[in-house]
Amino acid sequence: MALSIALRHANKFQGYSTLSKCLLPFYNNAASVTCASTHTSDFNKPLLRNGNISILPAVCFLTTPNTIFSNVNKSAVIAQNVRKMSGEDHRALWKIEKGISALLVGLLPACVAFPNPVLDNLTAILTVAHLHWGMEAIAQDYCRPILVGNAVSKVALLAVYVLTTTTLGGLLFFNYSDIGIGKFVRAVWALQG
């Protein structure tokens, strides 16, 4: 009975076949029964099937006895899962993105308080980098291929690159040929009613 149900729902359990794989290093044989009982396929399948990222590991994670993870850093486990499942390693880029955001917190007030070409150009580059990642995220969120089609999705991403490249060129040109970002903000703020 149980076997027939398992076979009938083999499709649904496909996700499960990946989970114990990502948690494999942390399972001993006895513990792996929790999840592996639903196994319908071998362990050597590629983790990423059709680019299908399953949230099931989180479920498995919750239903697993805590004792298994008592001596394991949970965030490290999660980090490892995500790293394995996303196919690409985004940790370095994430750190750069956050580092630039943190730099901008200090840089933007400094640029307006002490306008000079170095701060102006640094502001232009870092602001546009920040802008680029923001727009990229928006394009990827709202112009998903499933919603707007492959072509529009690609055009949206291309538009992000065109806009941010143009903006970076324009801002650097502005710093070079005009008063610069810092002085421009001061000029706007000096407007009298």
Add this chain to the structure above:
Amino acid sequence: MSTICRLAGRKLPFIKVGLDRPNFLQLSRHVTLKPVSQPVRGADHDDHNMSMNRPMSPHISIYAFDIISKISISHRITGTMLGGYTILLGTGALVLPNKVSHYVDALQAMHPGAASILALKLVLAAPFAYHFCNGIRHLVWDTARFLTLSGVHKTAYIMLASTFVMLIALLFK
């Protein structure tokens, strides 16, 4: 019961083929066959779920659009506004024929009035103050602090207060 078994046995003659004695238990086994449309297995998870007519996970519409959600989407909206200003400045520097002081002077020459200047500064400074303060809140989260429900609410109110103070300071500087 025996009638049912016999009828079932008659309806399934192919099972009898190769069997000397029909297994009545097997013949009377209740099996319901229902036509189930084969789901279209698309390229990815979203395709699959849409073809199955499944609701969107995590069911955004069942949640109240509370202050935390509003603050979250406002971060993106204000970021988009600031991005728009940045793009305007960058592309404007490329396509406009005159230097920027020309346009600033022209605006000043119009004597727009205190209210208009305040409105202009509000439109520029409000998104900046908000995105700046909430951005710091996000950076604090990124260090794995205040990632609880109470932490999220507490930092939200601190952020809103900071935004207000910063905005007032910027407007009347």
